[in-house]
Amino acid sequence: MQAMGLIQENQPAKDTLQNKAQLWNHALSFIRSMSLKCAIELGIPDVLHNHGKPITLSELATFLSIPPSKTPALGSLMRLLVHSGLFASHRHQGGGEEESYFLTPTSQLLVKEEKACISPFALTALNWIVLVPGRRLGQWFRAGAAGETPFDMAHGKGLFGETNARAEFNEMFNEAMASDARLVTEVALLRRQWEVLRGVRSVVDVGGGTGTVAKSIAKALPEVRCMVLDLPHVVATIDEEQREGVEFIGGDIFERIPPADAVLLKWILHDWSDEDCIKILKRCKEAIPTKKDGGKVVIIDVVVGVTTDISISVESQLFLDMEMMILTTGKERSEIEWKRLFHAADFSDYKITPSMGLRSVIELYN
Ligand SMILES: C[S@@+](CC[C@H](N)C(=O)[O-])C[C@H]1O[C@@H](n2cnc3c(N)ncnc32)[C@H](O)[C@@H]1O
Known part of the structure; x- marks a missing residue:
C-alpha cells in the first residue's frame, strides 16, 4: 500500500506550511537563548539603561564599539529580541526615521546595577558546562x-562534583543562585514573606549557598539566629567580612542538619530523586522540634501547575523540570x-502558599 501524502484534501497545503513553521520554531528556538546570551555579553541592557531614552541602531553600535560592517547584524539581533518581547522599539514621523530601542520591564532585570539583576543566572544556564549534557x-x-x-x-561527575572540581564554575554557579536569591528576597521583603519565620529562635538555610537568603532573614528578623549549611567548597568561598552575622557551616545534608527551630530548603529538593528527598526530609525532621514547640520546615520550590497567575510560568516550570532531568536526579513536582x-518522611501536616511567581512556599510540620 502506498503511504498517504500529507498534503491532500483534508490537510490543506496552508495547514502543512503552518505546521512546518511551527516545527522550525521548535528546532531553532535555541537562537532565542543564544541571542539573549549575546545581548547580555555585549552589555546591551546596560547601554539602553544608561542612555536613558530610546537609542537608534547606529548609536547603539557606537556605544558597543561594534564596527560599522556589523551594524546590520546588530539590527537583526535587535529585531529578533524586540519580536520576542525582550526589548521594545518605535519609529517617529510615519516610520521615516531610524528605529529606536528601549528596555521592557523584562530586560530591566538584565541591567547590572539593578539589585534584582538575573543576568548571572541566565549566563550560567547558557554556559557550555550546563548546555552540553542536553x-x-x-x-x-x-x-x-x-x-x-x-x-x-557528559562530564563524568555530577553537578556539585563539577562545582567542586572547577573553581571558576563554582563561583559562576554560586553567583547565579545568589542572583535568583536576591530577586526572591526583594519580593519576600516587600510582601513580608519572612513572617513565615516569625517566632522561631533559629533557622538553618540548608544548601543556602553564599547566604543571600539567610542575610535577608537576619535583617528582617534580627532576633533570629541564622545559619547556612552548604558543601565545604561553597562555604570556603565566603570571607569572614561577607558573613554579616550569619553562621556558615560546611557539611552534607545527607549526614546531619544542625538543630534549629526552622529549616529552610530553597530550590534544594528539586535537585534530588524522591528517594534522596525522603532522606533529606528525615534529616530535617531530626533537626527541628515538633509543631507544638514551634518547629517547621519551609520549602521554596515549584509546585507544578500552581503559579501566581502568570500563564508563562507554567511553561517555565516545564522547562525547569526538563533542566532538572538533564542536570540532576531531581524534577519539578505536583x-x-x-x-x-x-x-x-513522616510529616504530619503541610500548607502551600503560591506566592513567588513560579514557586510556592510550603510549610511542613512535624
Ligand atoms: C540549586 S542550589 C540552591 C542554592 C540556594 N538555596 C538558592 O536557592 O539560591 C543547591 C545548593 O545545594 C548545595 N548542595 C548540594 N549538595 C549538597 C550537600 N550534599 N550538602 C549540602 N549542600 C549541598 C549546593 O552547593 C548549592 O548551593
Whole structure:
C-alpha cells in the first residue's frame, strides 16, 4: 500500500506550511537563548539603561564599539529580541526615521546595577558546562544507567562534583543562585514573606549557598539566629567580612542538619530523586522540634501547575523540570507528588502558599 501524502484534501497545503513553521520554531528556538546570551555579553541592557531614552541602531553600535560592517547584524539581533518581547522599539514621523530601542520591564532585570539583576543566572544556564549534557538526552534515555544523569554522562561527575572540581564554575554557579536569591528576597521583603519565620529562635538555610537568603532573614528578623549549611567548597568561598552575622557551616545534608527551630530548603529538593528527598526530609525532621514547640520546615520550590497567575510560568516550570532531568536526579513536582514525599518522611501536616511567581512556599510540620 502506498503511504498517504500529507498534503491532500483534508490537510490543506496552508495547514502543512503552518505546521512546518511551527516545527522550525521548535528546532531553532535555541537562537532565542543564544541571542539573549549575546545581548547580555555585549552589555546591551546596560547601554539602553544608561542612555536613558530610546537609542537608534547606529548609536547603539557606537556605544558597543561594534564596527560599522556589523551594524546590520546588530539590527537583526535587535529585531529578533524586540519580536520576542525582550526589548521594545518605535519609529517617529510615519516610520521615516531610524528605529529606536528601549528596555521592557523584562530586560530591566538584565541591567547590572539593578539589585534584582538575573543576568548571572541566565549566563550560567547558557554556559557550555550546563548546555552540553542536553545534547545527550536521547542517548541517556536509551543507555543511561540507573541514577546516572545526562550531566554525569557528559562530564563524568555530577553537578556539585563539577562545582567542586572547577573553581571558576563554582563561583559562576554560586553567583547565579545568589542572583535568583536576591530577586526572591526583594519580593519576600516587600510582601513580608519572612513572617513565615516569625517566632522561631533559629533557622538553618540548608544548601543556602553564599547566604543571600539567610542575610535577608537576619535583617528582617534580627532576633533570629541564622545559619547556612552548604558543601565545604561553597562555604570556603565566603570571607569572614561577607558573613554579616550569619553562621556558615560546611557539611552534607545527607549526614546531619544542625538543630534549629526552622529549616529552610530553597530550590534544594528539586535537585534530588524522591528517594534522596525522603532522606533529606528525615534529616530535617531530626533537626527541628515538633509543631507544638514551634518547629517547621519551609520549602521554596515549584509546585507544578500552581503559579501566581502568570500563564508563562507554567511553561517555565516545564522547562525547569526538563533542566532538572538533564542536570540532576531531581524534577519539578505536583502537589500530589510533594504530598507523597511528606507522607513518606513522616510529616504530619503541610500548607502551600503560591506566592513567588513560579514557586510556592510550603510549610511542613512535624
Ligand atoms: C540549586 S542550589 C540552591 C542554592 C540556594 N538555596 C538558592 O536557592 O539560591 C543547591 C545548593 O545545594 C548545595 N548542595 C548540594 N549538595 C549538597 C550537600 N550534599 N550538602 C549540602 N549542600 C549541598 C549546593 O552547593 C548549592 O548551593
